[in-house]
Amino acid sequence: MTTDAPTSPLSRLRPGPNQSWLELFYDLTFVASLVVLSNSYSNDKSLTHGLWLAIVGALIWVAWVETTLLTNRHTLQRFWPRALYVLQMLLVLLLAIAADDTVGNNTEYVGPIFALVTATLIPLYLLAARDRPELMQFARHHAVRSGIAGLIFVFSPFYSDVWYWIPWLVGIGFLVAPDRGMKFDQALDRHHLVHRFGEFTIIVLGEAFLKIALIATKEPLDRVDLIGLPLTFAAIYAIWWLYFTDVTPAGLPEDPWRIRAWIAAHLPLQLSITSLAVGMSLILNPSIDAVEPAYIRMILTPLIVISVALAVINLSQGTPIGRRRAGIHGLAATAFAAAFVVLQLTDGFDEETTAVVAIVVLSATALSIRRIDVPADESIAAERLPELD
Numbered sequence: 001m002t003t004d005a006p007t008s009p010l011s012r013l014r015p016g017p018n019q020s021w022l023e024l025f026y027d028l029t030f031v032a033s034l035v036v037l038s039n040s041y042s043n044d045k046s047l048t049h050g051l052w053l054a055i056v057g058a059l060i061w062v063a064w065v066e067t068t069l070l071t072n073r074h075t076l077q078r079f080w081p082r083a084l085y086v087l088q089m090l091l092v093l094l095l096a097i098a099a100d101d102t103v104g105n106n107t108e109y110v111g112p113i114f115a116l117v118t119a120t121l122i123p124l125y126l127l128a129a130r131d132r133p134e135l136m137q138f139a140r141h142h143a144v145r146s147g148i149a150g151l152i153f154v155f156s157p158f159y160s161d162v163w164y165w166i167p168w169l170v171g172i173g174f175l176v177a178p179d180r181g182m183k184f185d186q187a188l189d190r191h192h193l194v195h196r197f198g199e200f201t202i203i204v205l206g207e208a209f210l211k212i213a214l215i216a217t218k219e220p221l222d223r224v225d226l227i228g229l230p231l232t233f234a235a236i237y238a239i240w241w242l243y244f245t246d247v248t249p250a251g252l253p254e255d256p257w258r259i260r261a262w263i264a265a266h267l268p269l270q271l272s273i274t275s276l277a278v279g280m281s282l283i284l285n286p287s288i289d290a291v292e293p294a295y296i297r298m299i300l301t302p303l304i305v306i307s308v309a310l311a312v313i314n315l316s317q318g319t320p321i322g323r324r325r326a327g328i329h330g331l332a333a334t335a336f337a338a339a340f341v342v343l344q345l346t347d348g349f350d351e352e353t354t355a356v357v358a359i360v361v362l363s364a365t366a367l368s369i370r371r372i373d374v375p376a377d378e379s380i381a382a383e384r385l386p387e388l389d
Contacts, residue, residue: 019075022082023196026067027203029089033060033096034207034274040100041278042211045294050275055165056099056110057271060092062175063117065263066142067124068196073135073187074128081127088120107164111156118150118175135187141179149174183256190252197266198248204270208236208277231355232280238362239273239306245369246314246325253316261316269309276302283355299354300340307333307365324372332365 037053067088076082091113098109122143129139152171159167212232253259279298311329314322339357 019071022076022085023068023071024199026085026089027199029092030060030064030200031203031207031210032093034204035210036093036096037099038207038211038274038278041275042281045278045298053099054271054275055168056096057274058267059110059114059117059168059172060095061267061270062172063088063092063114063121064200066121066146066175068193069188070121070124070128070142072189072193072196073138074132076124077131078127081124084120084124084127088117091117091120107159107161108157111153111159111164111168115150115152115154115156118146118153121146122150132187138179138187145174145177178260188259194248194252197263198244201243201247201266201270201273202240204273205236205240208273208280209233211277212236212281229283231352231359232283234359235276235280235355235362236273238359238366239276241366242310242329242362242369243269245366246310250314250317250319250322253318255318258316258318262313265309265312265316268305269313272302272305272309276306280355283352296340296343296354299358300336300343303358303361304333304336304340307336321372325369328365328368328372332361335361335364 034057037057041050041053067085076085095110095113095117098113125139125143125146129136149171152167152174156164156168212229253262276299279295279302282295282298307329311326311333314329315326316322336358339354339361343354343357
């Protein structure tokens, strides 16, 4: 009779950090990248510069989504996949730094750097296919697409300074276009994907808090607007409440096309939260004595986009409660648009008044959402929410 040798605790440890810890570490890069982009926007609040930063933010977001969809289907356990993962983190941060308006012709740097980001995806896909043969078709398709997109972006220095966005749009299209003959939800961990998008939204909201805190620390405490500070926090809290009341309990839609719409709506949502943080930080700036039209735009326009994005996310569920909640968010977007017009045409309104209007509308939206009863057949996803760990 033989007995098994006792197993020491160390022998049961994994050869590397758990996938969830690796993903959270990966997300730290995007915190830094968003801070860089928001700081650049704070220094140049022009509409043109804001659109440029939105384009760069979209590139960073696409890189995050493509990598997340891969790691959702395959666990990175070996050294080289994790090394490529970390290399991509470095490149994404460099991409955000290169996008700053102090860097000459931005497109000459941002395009080739993003090409390197897409290049990291190619071996990641192929290594995943080697470990999981059932992902071979999916991995090959996406590796080829990443290579084509990389070639388009690497030639950015030769594009016109005005029309560079056209080939860039084509390159992004290669990355995100639907796969012909393949199911989008093949081997998709739906629970994990909802969790990842929730985590990323938390990160974006955290960056908003960080932005406001950094603005507040630039001035002595007696000069910080003690009314504006809680207003900014209340607005961010309301957005957090709306997202985690609507989105995560409902889970992922069933139809693959609805899943795509659900994912795509997160781009304007998360970019607008970052933009809103810059607008709300103006409330804390004691050097601003009078309202300017641009300041109202920087607060209310992101709120309109956030409301529309939440409406699309709810509508993508294809359920009666999703449609009702989408209608409420649509009304909120209409209210923000009406407030925008009124405040633009009315003298004497300041940023605090604009923030109060924002919080009133967000609070009314949250209260209206709470009054909707969840039907019994749609409460299953909500019961799974505590499992998100």
